[in-house]
Amino acid sequence: MKRIFQILPVFILGSFLLFSFINPIEKASYKCMIQLKNYTGEGAYIVISLLNPEEEYVETLYVQGKDSEWYSEIAQWWKFYGKRRPDIDAISGATISGGERVINLIQIPKDKIDQGYFIRFETAVEDQEYYVKDLQFELTSENLKGKKEGSGFIRYVRLLPQ
Amino acid sequence: MTNSFWRYSHLLLAGTSALFLIIASVTGVILACEPIADQSQSYKVVDLENVSTATAIIALQKEYDEVLSLQVTSNDEVITSVITEDGISEEIYVNPTNGRRLGKVKERHPLFIWTTNLHRSLFLKSLGRIFVGIISLLLCFIAVTGLLVLIQRQGGLLKLYSKVKERDFNQRYHVILGRWLLIPLIIIACTGVYLSLEKFDLIPVHQAELDWSKEPVLPVHYQGLSKIAFFKELKLNEVRQITFPFSEDELDYYEFNLKTRDLLVHQYSGEIISDIEQPFSLLLSRWSFNLHTGTGSILWSLILLVASASILFFIFSGLMLFIKRRRLSDKITTVSDKDESEIIILVGSESGQTYAFARHITQELIQQGKSVFVSSLNKYTSYKKATHLLVLTATYGDGDAPTNARHFLSLLSTIHQPHPIQFAVLGFGSMDYKHYCRFAIKVDTSLQDHHSFAPLIPLEKINEQSEKQLNAWLEKWYAAIGAHHKSYQSKKKDITFAEFKVIERTALNLDQTFLLKLRHDHNQTCQSGDIIHIKAPKTDKPRAYSIARIEDDIVLSIKKHDHGICSSYLSDLQLGDTVHAYIEENAHFHLPLNPESIIFISNGTGIAPFLGMIPNLIDNGQQFQFFWGGGRFKESVELYQPYLPITVGAQSSSVHLTYSRAPQQKYVQHEIWDQRKLIAARLHNGCHIMICGSMAMKDDVIDLLEKISIQENHTALTYYESRGQIHIDCY
Known part of the structure; x- marks a missing residue:
């Protein structure tokens, strides 16, 4: 019995490690619709990021805007992304203009849901404002089903689990 | 201006x-x-006007897990954004009839x-x-x-x-x-x-917005998209983009962006929930984009x-x-305003040399801070700030004014000068002529008689462009106006005489005229209208004749004067003899490039350059009128027949030959007057007139043309002259 107690932590630890290797962080797909307000001017650059409970960037989920020339204008995110600039081709799309909407698919790591993490929508328009927190909310199962109002260029965002 | x-x-x-x-x-x-x-590498596979949106949407939804949007490119390809069974979102080209994937949308290069x-x-x-x-x-x-x-x-x-x-x-x-x-x-x-x-x-931009908050009114009996009229009737070729409903919720609609409208459409009933017309600025913007980038049209x-x-x-x-113009304007200092200049130089001569000389003086004076205005005597007018007038003029014929000075004397009496002006006249001519510098003398006396003008230094006559004489006089004049003079040297090229071989000489005709055909061993660049200077043996000065270039040969028409040394010498030449001569370019009397039409006027041996020009026009199918006051007899023209393959009346071109003895007893002037309507109309349309022949004929013809121009076109002949439509080569 004593032996079992000695082995158990090792076993648990081992199986946990094994489990985490076999089964990498599982991701959930969400359909995400962004509806912009009816402003005039260029298309808006929108960056969707995952933030930890300390509001530090963890992962880029989606970038609306293909022209990397302007990425540095999204200042806060650029501090995180600009250092290493990983390839984001697969998670980027064209900008949309005022009044338009776009539907994308974003992948959210399941283990971050309901763990105090945040999802942030950052927006910037050429020669206009830059909103660090156009929209930011806690990553909870409840929040991931609803409709959230933005405070900058975003009118609202709707999410729907796939 | x-x-x-x-x-x-x-x-x-x-x-x-x-x-x-x-x-x-x-x-x-x-x-x-x-x-x-x-x-x-187009992905266009079907004609979009045959594919309804219902067909496309159903096909896509069957083929893929989820469809987010559909887009029709300006090349009629269909791009769709879908989520595949593996949960991956993709942008792909599809065949809209069956939803099959054709290829991935590539990133721009x-x-x-x-x-x-x-x-x-x-x-x-x-x-x-x-x-x-x-x-x-x-x-x-x-x-x-x-x-x-x-x-x-x-x-x-x-x-x-x-x-x-x-x-x-x-x-x-x-x-x-x-x-x-x-x-x-x-x-x-x-x-x-x-x-x-x-x-x-x-x-x-006044952009109306689709109203997503509106709720449907019509009842829903959903039996599939293919039963809904809206989706059935709307073909893909009218669509720019379709955004699919976000969820299956009844309040999530299809968004259709058509060519000129945007619609929200209920996903189960086909009811149009919201409908806005795109503002004109948006259409304009799309057009601008397509026109600017060439999108959609090879x-x-x-x-x-x-x-x-x-x-x-x-x-x-x-x-x-x-650069070229700069280089030219370094030479031709075309100057400013007539009313701003202190020194006015008026030229009466058509020779390039006199103008070159005027430009030289101008440049020299401008470098010394003077303001100078150069023009022709015909353009004489009032000068607000002028203090000095310099006239450089040649004399034509029997003391007549050169063509660009004909109106000066009459203008002088009518125009009032606001300030007194000191003048000086420089006459150019040759002592060989009886009326050496007579026109210059006339100008000088007229100016002396005029109350606004006071003589600065006396008239000087320059013989044969003598540079020694010129420089001496200029020094005096410069000193009188308070400027310095550097010696002037014309840029005359060194003349090199060459040997020309006689290949044909006709006998004298009734007018004592004959044709001479010469050939030069080397390739000649000369054109009809240029001038050949032939030096007879034991003479100092060459004589000048206008030439026709016919193929590679030079043809001259010469009238033998009983006491003319050169013409007598030429009339005695035999085949194979050589003459000592050089050719001077006479650019202002070359055939104008691509003219509307040309009127040639000549008398006597003045026909020569036209013998070379007319065949050119005929070859190019261009119109011309040819007036020739021949000699005295009807037979005079026979001499030129071999070079004038003219069928009269072809292509509204015409030939008018006159001769002064019975039975016709007509001069070329009469014939011109008879044709005044035609001539006036041609002039108005930009036709060029080329006159070659004797001085006497030229004066008459110019007067006649002046009359015609005023009577028919209400325009002074100077107007056409200033547009370079009148070319004169008379002697």
């Missing part, structure tokens, strides 16, 4: 923007290749992305865009000012596409390419400006490519023209 205004504007605009235009045009050429490359950035913002972001926008605007102005210059040059809007007169390669193709590429260039520039204005929010892309590339040529040829 307006002429140079538009030219200077054109030059200034082009000069300031050249560097940026080079960047824009090079990148433009590269970018024009993109739509061409895109269309060469990095070269094109890079080039686009350079093209629209020079990598300077917003600042660069402002720059490029301004350059586009300048390009607009350049094109428009270019058009105005061109209209002036061609002589009116209607003649814009008539023949180009310019000979110089750069100038010629600047004009030819310019008038054809003007339209695409203006379109490129204007659309570029529009796109820039839009970027900077300077185009007012043909237009090609035109854009050519137009873009042509900008490089325009910059190059424009620069060459500018």
Whole structure:
């Protein structure tokens, strides 16, 4: 019995490690619709990021805007992304203009849901404002089903689990 | 004045923007290749007008897990954004009838992305865009000012596409390419400006918004999309984009962006929930974009490519023209305003040498800080600030005024000068003539009699352009006006005589006239209208004759004078003999390039240059009128028959021959008067008149033309002279 107690932590630890290797962080797909307000001017650059409970960037989920020339204008995110600039081709799309909407698919790591993490929508328009927190909310199962109002260029965002 | 205004504007605009235009045009050429490359590998598989949106939507939803949007490109391809069974979102080309995947939407080639950035913002972001926008605007102005210059040059809007007169390669193709590429260039520039204005929010947009909050009214009986009239009837060719409903919720609608409208459509009933018309500015913007980028049309892309590339040529040829003009204007200091100049130089002569001389004086005086205005005696007018007048004039015939001085004496008595002016007259002539410098003397006395003019130094007559005489007099005159003179040397080329071989000489006809055909061993560059100077043995001075160039030979028409040394010598030449001579270029009497039509007027041996010109016109199918006051007899013309293959009346060209003895007893002047309506009309249309023959005939003919011009066209003949339509070569 004593032996079992000695082995158990090792076993648990081992199986946990094994489990985490076999089964990498599982991701959930969400359909995400962004509806912009009816402003005039260029298309808006929108960056969707995952933030930890300390509001530090963890992962880029989606970038609306293909022209990397302007990425540095999204200042806060650029501090995180600009250092290493990983390839984001697969998670980027064209900008949309005022009044338009776009539907994308974003992948959210399941283990971050309901763990105090945040999802942030950052927006910037050429020669206009830059909103660090156009929209930011806690990553909870409840929040991931609803409709959230933005405070900058975003009118609202709707999410729907796939 | 307006002429140079538009030219200077054109030059200034082009000069300031050249560097940026080079960047824009090079990148433009590269970018024009993109739509061409895109269309060469098209994913268009069906005619979209045969595919209903119902078919496409059903097919896509069956084939894929989830469809987010569908987009129809301007090349009629269908792109859709879908989520596949593996949960991956993809943008792909599909066949809209069965939803099958045709290929993945490729990213734009990095070269094109890079080039686009350079093209629209020079990598300077917003600042660069402002720059490029301004350059586009300048390009607009350049094109428009270019058009105005061109209209002036061609002589009116209607003649814009008539023949180009310019000979110089750069100038010629600047004009030819310019008038054809003007339209695409203006379109490129204007659309570029529009796109820039839009970027900077300077185009007012009143965009209505689709109302997502409206709720449906119609009841729903959903039996599939294929049963709904809206989806069945709407074909894909009318669609730009369809955004699929976000969820299955009844309040999530389809968004349709059609060519001119945007709609929200209920996903189960087909009810149109919201319907807005796209504002005009949006359509304009889309048009601008397509026209500017060539999207959707290979043909237009090609035109854009050519137009873009042509900008490089325009910059190059424009620069060459500018340099050339600069070099010329260093020589010809065309001066300023008649009312701003202290010294007025009036020229009465058609010889280039006198003008060259006037320019030399002008340049010298300007370097010494004087203001000088040069013009012809015919353009005599009032001069507000003038203190000195210098007249340089030749004399024609029996003391007559040269053509560009004919009106001076009458003008002198009618025009009032605001201030007294000190004058000096310099006459050019040759002591060989009886009335040596007589016109210069007339001018001098008339000026002395005029109360506004006071003599500065006495008249001087210059014999045979003697430079010694000239310099001596100039020194006096310069001293009198308070300037310094450096010795003047004309840039006369060294003359080298050559041997010409006689290959034909006709016998004398009834008018004592004969033809001489000469050949030079080396290739000659001479043209009909040039002058040959032949030196008879044991004489000092050569005699001048107008020539016709017929193939590689030179033909002269000579009248034998009983005491003429040279003509007698020439009339005795035998085949194979050689004559000692040189050819002087006489550019103002060459056949004008691409004229509307030409009227040739000559008498006696003045026919010579026309013998070479007329066959040229006939070959080119151009119109001409030929007047010849022959000799005294009907037979006189027979001498020239071999060189005049004229069928009278062909292609509204005509030949009018007159002779002074019975039975006709007509002079060429009578025939001209008879044809006055035709001549006036031709003159009005830009026809050139070339006159060659005796001085007496020239005077009569000029008076006659003056009369015709005023009576029929209400225009002074000087108007046509100033447009270079009148060419005179008389002796």
